[in-house]
Amino acid sequence: MSYSHIFGTTRWHFEDLRMLLARAAPHRSGDVLAGLAARSAEERIAAQYCLADVPLKAFLADALMPEVADEVSDLIAAQHASDAFAPVASLTVGAFREWLLGADGPAIAAVAWGLTPDMVAAVSKLMRNADLISVARKINVVRAFRTTVGLPGTIAARNQPNHPTDDPLGIAISAVDGLIYGSGDAVIGVNPATDSVSDYIRTTRLLDELRLTYDLPVQSCVLGHVTTAIEAINLGAPVDLVFQSIAGSQSANAGFGVSLSILREAQDAARALGRGTVGQDAMYFETGQGAALSSNGHHGVDQQTMEVRAYAVARAFDCLLVNTVVGFIGPEYLYDGKQIIRAGLEDHFCGKLLGVPMGCDVCYTNHAEADQNDMDLLLHSLANAGVNFVITVPGADDVMLNYQSLAHHDLAQLRETLGLTPAPEFAAWLAQHDILDRAGRVTGAQTWLQGAGAKLLEFGA
Structure with a gap:
């Protein structure tokens, strides 16, 4: 599935969820080395806006590496618990960010096994450093x-x-x-x-x-x-x-x-x-x-x-x-x-x-x-x-x-x-x-x- 977003006067196209996630990521040298990074700050912001509108459910239907037989992908699919996912199942990535900032620690911990790594990576790309700190602070893993x-x-x-x-x-x-x-x-x-x-x-x-x-x-x-x-x-x-x-x-x-x-x-x-x-x-x-x-x-x-x-x-x-x-x-x-x-x-x-x-x-x-x-x-x-x-x-x-x-x-x-x-x-x-x-x-x-x-x-x- 492809994704697109109008930002400024340009319609930006992202051929699949894998590319959208890569273009929305904060700038880092490894993604540049791999040829995956956004080619401009404008493209990065457009990708982040587009990613914010993606439903979390899309990550269950749109595999990141469909062409690869991969036991980690199989493990991720097997780990997903639909009952734990239910409280956030109707949210987009952007709305999930808002939910995390407002929820308490036990509520966040309760959805852990309903989340896939791709969902979690996606929401992190929309967060400022202070957001990452304030949400993580609420979670205790003992x-x-x-x-x-x-x-x-x-x-x-x-x-x-x-x-x-x-x-x-x-x-x-x-x-x-x-x-x-x-x-x-x-x-x-x-x-x-x-x-x-x-x-x-x-x-x-x-x-x-x-x-x-x-x-x-x-x-x-x-x-x-x-x-x-x-x-x-x-x-x-x-x-x-x-x-x-x-x-x-x-x-x-x-x-x-x-x-x-x-x-x-x-x-x-x-x-x-x-x-x-x-x-x-x-x-x-x-x-x-x-x-x-x-x-x-x-x-x-x-x-x-x-x-x-x-x-x-x-x-x-x-x-x-x-x-x-x-x-x-x-x-x-x-x-x-x-x-x-x-x-x-x-x-x-x-x-x-x-x-x-x-x-x-x-x-x-x-x-x-x-x-x-x-x-x-x-x-x-x-x-x-x-x-x-x-x-x-x-x-x-x-x-x-x-x-x-x-x-x-x-x-x-x-x-x-x-x-x-x-x-x-x-x-x-x-x-x-x-x-x-x-x-x-x-x-x-x-x-x-x-x-x-x-x-x-x-x-x-």
């Missing part, structure tokens, strides 16, 4: 393993103690550095330098030993490939969370070496271990705008819509964590700080609207037109939007992956500034060891560090 993540008034963090050679002492020291700033309640997660099964098991055991040594109410994760995790579980490794990068099409996921069936096998293996205490949400997914384009798996769909389709994959599983690594893929896809900030707010809004426990790696590569001031703006915007978690590293500089993220002290400052707290189980541990004072501020943890330091040397033995 998940649990050893900590409870996503409760109102909290923000969790992934403590990311990466090391260029996976040195055990280096990882342990870096992890403790994060702990004394209150980072780790989402997960202590290591990106391994190699993806061999033996190295995966060694680092998994190290993180579990760290947890047991300090009696930490946290979960750990080695971010190796999902098939490596499955093999490690079968060999008896103490795996808490299973990680995998995912995307919004079958071919893009194939580029990551995964399918829905492999992800289900991994979830079953992790569930069987039963290692959680307050919950058993044992999957951890990462996404990022541009992933499908970089693997030539976008099928002519704009990068933000493809990103939202990845959240349909995520919500099919028991996820504790899902995060967009928003600026990690590079300026070819998100050129500068403005595009990164917009993409981070879009991703968070769209994930929350679909019922996904969204976090964000507030980050950029060194060759992007961005800096830490941009990351400060995105961090505080996401915190106001109720983001579940962020990722922190020592000094904001990941020495293994060679990109810029948030520092541990950025998290501490944010919590103090906005009056946010860690996940309750982790907050209690921090208070017990006088790492947080009664006002929720980090103390420097000198007393705890005296004992922790002696134990740290054991991890290098």
Whole structure:
């Protein structure tokens, strides 16, 4: 079905819903690279006006990739719940935007399984940044393993103690550095330098030993490939969370070496271990705008819509964590700080609207037109939007992956500034060891560090 709209003195034509969504998207370098972006600001505005008049029901009848056999498209169709859709079924995309701005959190959460990713991507394209923040803020998506993540008034963090050679002492020291700033309640997660099964098991055991040594109410994760995790579980490794990068099409996921069936096998293996205490949400997914384009798996769909389709994959599983690594893929896809900030707010809004426990790696590569001031703006915007978690590293500089993220002290400052707290189980541990004072501020943890330091040397033995 084609779409058209008169804007100014010109009638603008869009040959199908796929093109309309692409032309209506805010400007970003990835869509330009793919030849999908609006060719002028006037065309973008015309597409947005046209998109606002499209009924939500049209997204159920007009497939974005009809020429492609795609298991993600099949999953999206199977997920749609007509009873949940009923409250908004008569609305256009523009009217849905108005409904979201006026509805309360429970009403929005109730329609989540009635929405498709394409509907959600469409409405986000009509929203200002403030709209994305105010709607996402109303939605709470709570998940649990050893900590409870996503409760109102909290923000969790992934403590990311990466090391260029996976040195055990280096990882342990870096992890403790994060702990004394209150980072780790989402997960202590290591990106391994190699993806061999033996190295995966060694680092998994190290993180579990760290947890047991300090009696930490946290979960750990080695971010190796999902098939490596499955093999490690079968060999008896103490795996808490299973990680995998995912995307919004079958071919893009194939580029990551995964399918829905492999992800289900991994979830079953992790569930069987039963290692959680307050919950058993044992999957951890990462996404990022541009992933499908970089693997030539976008099928002519704009990068933000493809990103939202990845959240349909995520919500099919028991996820504790899902995060967009928003600026990690590079300026070819998100050129500068403005595009990164917009993409981070879009991703968070769209994930929350679909019922996904969204976090964000507030980050950029060194060759992007961005800096830490941009990351400060995105961090505080996401915190106001109720983001579940962020990722922190020592000094904001990941020495293994060679990109810029948030520092541990950025998290501490944010919590103090906005009056946010860690996940309750982790907050209690921090208070017990006088790492947080009664006002929720980090103390420097000198007393705890005296004992922790002696134990740290054991991890290098």
